[in-house]
Amino acid sequence: xxxxxxxxxxxxxLPVLVLVxxxxxxxxxxxxxxxxxxxxxxxxxxxAGTDWFTDVLESDRFWDALTRNLIFSAIIxxxxxxxxxxxxxxxxxxxxxxxxCLVFMSLPLLIxxxxxxxxxxxxGRVDIGLxxxxxxxxxxxxxxxxxxxxxxxxxxxxxxxxxxxxxxxxCYAGLVSIPDAYYQAASIDGASRWxxxxxxxxxxxxxxxxxAFLLRFMDSFMIYTEPFVVTGGGxxxxxxxxxxxxxxxxxxxxxxxxAAALSIIYFLIILLLSWIFYTVMTNSDAEN
Amino acid sequence: xxxxxxxxxxxxxxxxxxxxxxFLLLPIYWLVNMSFKTNTEITxxxxxxxxxxTLRNYAVIFTDPSWYKGYINxxxxxxLNTVISVSVALPAAYAFSRYRFLGxxxxxxxxxxxxxxxxxxxxxxxxxxxxxxxxxxxxxxVALAHCLFNxxxxxxxxxxxxxxxxxxxxxxxxxxxxxxxxxxxxxYIPLIASGIGVAAFFCxxxxxxxxxxxxxxxxxxxKPIAAIMTRTVSASGMDWGVLAAxxxxxxxxxxxxxxxxxxxxxxxxxxxxV
Numbered sequence: 001x002x003x004x005x006x007x008x009x010x011x012x013x014l015p016v017l018v019l020v021x022x023x024x025x026x027x028x029x030x031x032x033x034x035x036x037x038x039x040x041x042x043x044x045x046x047x048a049g050t051d052w053f054t055d056v057l058e059s060d061r062f063w064d065a066l067t068r069n070l071i072f073s074a075i076i077x078x079x080x081x082x083x084x085x086x087x088x089x090x091x092x093x094x095x096x097x098x099x100x101c102l103v104f105m106s107l108p109l110l111i112x113x114x115x116x117x118x119x120x121x122x123x124g125r126v127d128i129g130l131x132x133x134x135x136x137x138x139x140x141x142x143x144x145x146x147x148x149x150x151x152x153x154x155x156x157x158x159x160x161x162x163x164x165x166x167x168x169x170x171c172y173a174g175l176v177s178i179p180d181a182y183y184q185a186a187s188i189d190g191a192s193r194w195x196x197x198x199x200x201x202x203x204x205x206x207x208x209x210x211x212a213f214l215l216r217f218m219d220s221f222m223i224y225t226e227p228f229v230v231t232g233g234g235x236x237x238x239x240x241x242x243x244x245x246x247x248x249x250x251x252x253x254x255x256x257x258x259a260a261a262l263s264i265i266y267f268l269i270i271l272l273l274s275w276i277f278y279t280v281m282t283n284s285d286a287e288n
Numbered sequence: 289x290x291x292x293x294x295x296x297x298x299x300x301x302x303x304x305x306x307x308x309x310x311f312l313l314l315p316i317y318w319l320v321n322m323s324f325k326t327n328t329e330i331t332x333x334x335x336x337x338x339x340x341x342t343l344r345n346y347a348v349i350f351t352d353p354s355w356y357k358g359y360i361n362x363x364x365x366x367x368l369n370t371v372i373s374v375s376v377a378l379p380a381a382y383a384f385s386r387y388r389f390l391g392x393x394x395x396x397x398x399x400x401x402x403x404x405x406x407x408x409x410x411x412x413x414x415x416x417x418x419x420x421x422x423x424x425x426x427x428x429x430v431a432l433a434h435c436l437f438n439x440x441x442x443x444x445x446x447x448x449x450x451x452x453x454x455x456x457x458x459x460x461x462x463x464x465x466x467x468x469x470x471x472x473x474x475x476y477i478p479l480i481a482s483g484i485g486v487a488a489f490f491c492x493x494x495x496x497x498x499x500x501x502x503x504x505x506x507x508x509x510x511k512p513i514a515a516i517m518t519r520t521v522s523a524s525g526m527d528w529g530v531l532a533a534x535x536x537x538x539x540x541x542x543x544x545x546x547x548x549x550x551x552x553x554x555x556x557x558x559x560x561x562v
Contacts, residue, residue: 002455009387012379013395016439019376023436024402027413090304097302102550104309107316109557110542112497114514115535122322123315128330128528130318161312166557168308173554173562211558222406225499243408247500250412263409274401281561282393 028267034260052261062262064237065245072152072241073220076159080216081209083160084167089201091172105165117229120158124230144231148238151231155239158226163219167212174208175201207284214277218270242266316539322532330528345533355530358513359537361427362496365510368431370491373438374446374484381446382472386455396447399440403559410436411504418505425507433501438491441559445490448560449483482552483560489549490556493542513538 038048126132135142144154224243233240250259324338349355423429461471503515555562
C-alpha cells in the first residue's frame with residue numbers, strides 16, 4: 001500500500017511513545033547507570049567503568065548459563081519445528097474437526113506460565129504424578145529433582161507441550177492460504193506427496209516458519225517462569241538459564257553491578273535478534 | 289489437499305492431531321483430576337479419576353479472601369492494562385499503517401525490541417522506579433509495567449489488521465465530508481472491530497500469564513493469583529488439592545474465550561504478521 005508522507009502522524013504515536021518510554025527507557029537507564037558504577041551502600045556510588053562487563057564476560061557462570069540456554073533453545077527448536085509442520089500437514093482443512101483442533105491445540109498457549117510449571121511439576125512427581133508414577137511403575141528410574149538428565153528431559157517435554165501449538169497454528173495458517181488449484185495442478189502432473197510438500201507447501205509456509213522460528217527462539221532464550229517453578233534452576237545449576245541467573249544475581253544476591261552489566265549484554269543479544277526478525281518481516285512484507 | 293492425502297494411505301491423517309491433542313490434554317486432565325480429590329486420596333492412593341469427588345478444594349478458594357482476592361487483583365490489573373494498551377495503540381497503529389513519517393521505521397523496530405525484551409532485565413529497575421513513585425503494591429503499577437510488552441504487541445497486531453483495510457475507504461470518507469475523529473470512530477473502528485478484539489484478547493492473555501514482573505511489584509494488596517500459588521507451593525504441609533484447584537481456575541478465562549478467537553490465534557501470536 002502506498003503511504004503518504006505526513007509528519008503530523010507523530011501526534012498519533014505520541015501516547016505510545018510516552019508510555020513505552022516510561023516503562024522501557026527509564027528502567028533501562030537505571031540499568032546502564034548501575035552497570036558502570038560500584039556502591040558500598042548509603043547511596044554512594046563510584047565510577048567503575050567497564051569493570052562489571054569484563055567481570056561478567058570473564059566469568060564461567062555467564063558463559064555456562066548462556067551455553068545452557070543456547071543448547072536448550074536448539075533442542076526445542078529442532079523438535080518443535082518439524083513436529084509442528086507434521087501436525088499442521090495432517091490437520092483437517094474443513095468440517096467440524098477444524099474448530100475442535102484449533103481450540104484444543106491453543107489451550108496450552110493460554111495457561112499462565114507458572115501454572116504450566118505447576119502442571120508439569122505435579123505430573124512428573126514419582127509419588128502423585130501420572131507421568132512419574134507410570135515411569136516408576138515401569139521400572140524406569142526418573143527423578144527430575146536430583147537427576148540432571150531427567151530435569152532437562154522434563155523441561156524439554158514441558159516446552160514442547162507448551163509451545164509446539166504455536167508452530168502448528170502458524171504453519172496451518174500458511175497452509176490454508178494455498179488455493180486448491182495448486183493441488184489439482186500437482187495431481188494432474190502426477191506429483192508425489194514429497195514433491196507437493198517440497199514445491200508447494202514448504203514455499204508457502206516459508207514466511208510463517210520464519211516467524212515461528214524467531215518467536216520460539218526469542219521466547220526460549222528468555223524463559224524464566226516455567227523452569228523456575230519446576231526445577232528452580234537445579235539440580236545444582238544444571239537448568240539455570242540466563243534469565244534465572246540474572247534474577248538470582250539481581251534480586252537474590254542484590255549484586256547490582258554485575259546484574260546490570262549482564263542485563264545490558266543480554267539486551268544487546270536480544271536487540272540483534274529483534275533486528276533480524278524485523279528485517280525478515282519487512283522484506284517478506286515487501287515481497288507480498 | 290484430498291488428492292495429496294489419498295496418495296499416502298487411506299486418510300489416516302487424523303491420527304497425528306488426535307495423538308497430539310491427547311498429549312496436550314493428559315497433564316491438564318491430571319490437574320483437573322487432582323482438584324476434585326481429597327489430599328488423602330492424592331497422596332495416599334493412585335487413582336486415575338477421583339473415587340470420592342469433593343468440591344472442598346474449590347470451596348477453600350472461594351471462601352478464603354487471601355485466595356480469591358488474588359483472582360480479583362489479577363483481573364483488575366489485567367483489565368486496566370488491556371484498556372490502556374489498546375487505547376494508546378489504536379491511533380499509533382493507524383499512523384504506522386497509513387503514513388510515512390520521520391523515523392517511523394526506527395520507532396516500529398524499537399517497539400518490537402520491547403516485546404522481545406526479557407522481563408528478567410526489567411524486574412529490578414521496575415521495582416525501583418515504582419518505589420520512587422510510591423506505586424509498589426498497586427494495581428496500576430503492574431498494569432503500567434505490563435505495557436512494556438503489551439503496547440508494542442497491540443500496535444503490531446492492530447497495524448497488521450489495519451493494513452488489510454483498503455486506503456480508498458479513508459479517502460471516500462473524507463470526500464463525503466467526515467472529519468477525522470468522526471471517521472475514525474464511526475467508520476474505521478467498526479471495520480477493524482475483529483482486530484481490536486484480537487489485540488485486546490492478546491493483551492489480556494499476556495498480562496494474565498506473566499508472573500515475574502507482577503510478583504516483583506506487589507506484596508499483599510495487589511498480589512496476583514499466580515504469586516499466591518507459588519507461595520503455597522513452598523509452604524510446609526502441601527495442600528495439593530487447593531493448588532490444583534487454583535491452577536484449574538487460572539486456565540478458565542483463556543478456555544472461555546478461546547472459541548471466539550480460534551481463527552486469529554496464529555495472527556495474534558505472530559504479532560499480526562500472518
